[in-house]
Each structure stands twice: as C-alpha cells, then as structure tokens.
Amino acid sequence: MLKVSLVSLGCARTLMDSEVALGGLAAQGYEVVSDVKQADVAIVNTCGFIEEAKVESIETILELCREKKKGRLGAVVVLGCLAQRYGKELGEELKEVDGIIGTNHYGDLARLLEPLKNKKKARVFEVREKPRYLLDEHSPRHSLTPPHLAYVKISEGCINACSYCVIPRMKGPHRSRTIDSVLNEIKKIAGERKLSEINLIGQDTAAFGFDRSRAFELPLLLQKIADQNLVPWVRLLYAHPGHVTDELIDAMARNETICKYVDFPIEHSHDDMLRRMNRGVSRAKMEWGIETFRKKIPGVAIRTTVIVGFPGETEEEFRDLMDFLKDARFERVGAFEFSEEEGARAYGMDGQIPKAVKRERFNAVMAQQMEISRGIHEAQIGREVEVLIDERPADEAGVFYGRTQADAPEVDGQAIVHSEKNLEQGEFVKMRVTDALEYDLIGAC
Numbered sequence: 001m002l003k004v005s006l007v008s009l010g011c012a013r014t015l016m017d018s019e020v021a022l023g024g025l026a027a028q029g030y031e032v033v034s035d036v037k038q039a040d041v042a043i044v045n046t047c048g049f050i051e052e053a054k055v056e057s058i059e060t061i062l063e064l065c066r067e068k069k070k071g072r073l074g075a076v077v078v079l080g081c082l083a084q085r086y087g088k089e090l091g092e093e094l095k096e097v098d099g100i101i102g103t104n105h106y107g108d109l110a111r112l113l114e115p116l117k118n119k120k121k122a123r124v125f126e127v128r129e130k131p132r133y134l135l136d137e138h139s140p141r142h143s144l145t146p147p148h149l150a151y152v153k154i155s156e157g158c159i160n161a162c163s164y165c166v167i168p169r170m171k172g173p174h175r176s177r178t179i180d181s182v183l184n185e186i187k188k189i190a191g192e193r194k195l196s197e198i199n200l201i202g203q204d205t206a207a208f209g210f211d212r213s214r215a216f217e218l219p220l221l222l223q224k225i226a227d228q229n230l231v232p233w234v235r236l237l238y239a240h241p242g243h244v245t246d247e248l249i250d251a252m253a254r255n256e257t258i259c260k261y262v263d264f265p266i267e268h269s270h271d272d273m274l275r276r277m278n279r280g281v282s283r284a285k286m287e288w289g290i291e292t293f294r295k296k297i298p299g300v301a302i303r304t305t306v307i308v309g310f311p312g313e314t315e316e317e318f319r320d321l322m323d324f325l326k327d328a329r330f331e332r333v334g335a336f337e338f339s340e341e342e343g344a345r346a347y348g349m350d351g352q353i354p355k356a357v358k359r360e361r362f363n364a365v366m367a368q369q370m371e372i373s374r375g376i377h378e379a380q381i382g383r384e385v386e387v388l389i390d391e392r393p394a395d396e397a398g399v400f401y402g403r404t405q406a407d408a409p410e411v412d413g414q415a416i417v418h419s420e421k422n423l424e425q426g427e428f429v430k431m432r433v434t435d436a437l438e439y440d441l442i443g444a445c
C-alpha cells in the first residue's frame, strides 16, 4: 500500500479539493499519512492566485524536492491552481517533480498516479485547458478540518471576469451543483460526525444556480438546508455583492441556523475603480446590500475584502475607499495589495502603482480597520455571546479557543473563553464578554 501525504495551500476552496484528492486516493487503497517524510508520494495542492501565494507554492515544492533528493520520500506531485496556470513552465524548470496535475482531476488521482508505481516511470502530466471538474456527494473525502466543522463547496469556477483575477482561467467557468447534491452531502457528513458548523463555499456563492436556471437559487438552497436542520451553524462565504438579492437576505434573516454573518467582498468603493476592475457591481448596489443586511439581520457581521493600488488608483479614489470603510464599519476586513498577474486584463495596464505606495495604502486600511474592529469589540464588553468551542490548548488550563457567529474559521478573530468547566470541541457556550482586543473577544462561562 502506497503512503500518500498532501500539503494544502491557499484558500478553503483548495482545502476542499485536497479532501477530495485524498478521499479518492484512500478509496483506491492509498494510506494517507500526515508527515510527508513518511510518504511514498507527496502532493502539494497549490495556489496560483497572486505573487505571494505563488512564491509559497514554489518554496513548498522545492522543499519536498530536497526531501526526495535526500531519499526521504519517493515522488513529488504538483496539483491544482499553480499547475493549471504554469504546468508547462513548472515541467521545464522543476525536473525533480514526478507529476503535474491541473484543476480538473481532484477525484481521479489514483488513475493518474498509477505510472508512479513503476520505478522506470515517465513523469505524469495532466493539465486540461478548460477545467470542467465538479465534485458531488459521491466524491470520497478525507477530512482535513476538525471534526465539528466542514466546508461544503456548492459551485466551482466563476461567472465574473474581474480584470485583476486569473481564477476563471485556473478553475474554469461557473458551474453549480444541484440542490439535492448539496443536501445529500450535508446529510452524509452529518451522519458521519457531530457537526456544529458548515461553511458554504464557491468562487461566488451568490451566483449559485444561475448557470443552470438563469436564476439565483441560493435563497432556496439556504431554506432547504435550514429545513434539514442537521447543523446548528450554516455560514455563507464569498457572496459577490452584485448577486446578493432581497430573497437571499430574507432567507438568512428568517432561519436561525444561518449564521448572522456574510462574506461580502467589495474590493473597492469608487465607481470608476469598480468599472476598471470590471467588478460588475456599482457602489449604490453595494450600499443597498450593506444597509439591507443590517436592517433585516440585526447584529449581522459583514466581512469584506479590498484591493489597494489597482492601476490608476488616484489619491482621491483611495480616500474614497478609506471613507467608505469608515462609514460602513465592516466587522471584518481583509486587504490585498494589487498583484499584476499575467493572463489577467489588468496585466500591463497603464498607471501601475509603485510598491511603496501600495504598501502605504495597505497599512492605512489595516490601521483604520484595527480601530474600527477594536471599537466594535469593546462595545460587546458586559454582553453574553454564543461561542463555538474549537480547541482547548493543552498547556493552558481553564482556557478554550472558539468563535462567535462573527468569526469564520481561519480568516477572522476568535473568542478566548475562561472556564472551570470541561468544555468540549464542537460545544456551544454562552460567554460573558469581559475584555476585547482588536480582533478577539475575551470572556468567561
């Protein structure tokens, strides 16, 4: 039995692809090991989104090639977004790599890696120009998340064409799963382990179903998941503001199990910038979305992401973004410096912003947001909030780490819970907030 290990880089969507990749291999008799040094085959599921992510992927691949050279592992396979984007170049530059497999084969690795079993093997190269892969509830998964939470990918690829983004090239056009397929998968996972939270993901979850019926079917999907009532917390990530509707907000408002949380990436606030970014949404539509979420879902936490330093961004446009963030008082903000990516329409666009200016603007956004976030957290001191316990650090007696509904896993803050009780991972507790940090809450139960 061949031992396989996988390093999963990038976002939650890649993590899910990694679960399917390992699930498919385990179903075909591979043994999944967590330590790459014990593996016969080490796979890197890569990210190819922006410069920083590409560098991290390359460094990880090179590190595994060094381990292979030392005879500590058998084969190195590069999987996913970076392979999809630069398959040929990687093949030419990284001679030690044994397999380069794009984004169309997560569930099919066992067949593709078969030749690696033969020592006189030729390199495996499988990169399909237009990926069409879409998982379903029958795709075996090897969970890479703590048992009480799971990601459920409801669609693949993207319907939008933002001028700075290469994801549609790496993941292909938008394609949605069926509602039954998603419901059956949730039923399956909930049948296998005690789930406290599921996170619905895709490139643009709000466009769910549009490729099939020219209608936004996410409100219906959320209602059906809520009616299933199998999981206490259902969280929505990656909802493009242009596809958020009244029906969606109503579906979230009327169902307790749908977290009072939405990931609503604006990227910028100025209409000229939104046009140049080809975001397909106006400032007015985003303002309507924020206002309507806040009106219909009191206490909702809105997360957003912004890009600073997009080509041609004037000081005035940047000021506009800062003022917009100040007024909107988002609970959570992630910021990115524009990364010039070949293959994206913004590549080579006039008016590229110097790195130092991009960094300056990034720091300004984060500094302003830190004050906003601290204020939002301090306002909760003395209140009781619901916390989902994620872990209990072995070396800190009476301390537990968890999250409120306002914190998505991995990307947002956490709640630090002090308790004499023996709290379990996946347990919900009522925490009285006693203190607040910029991004975290502290309390007791």
Ligand code: SF4
Binding pocket: 158, 159, 160, 161, 162, 165, 166, 167, 168, 203, 204, 240
């Ligand atoms: S919505 Fe835009 S930024 Fe997001 S994946 Fe699609 S094209 Fe890229």
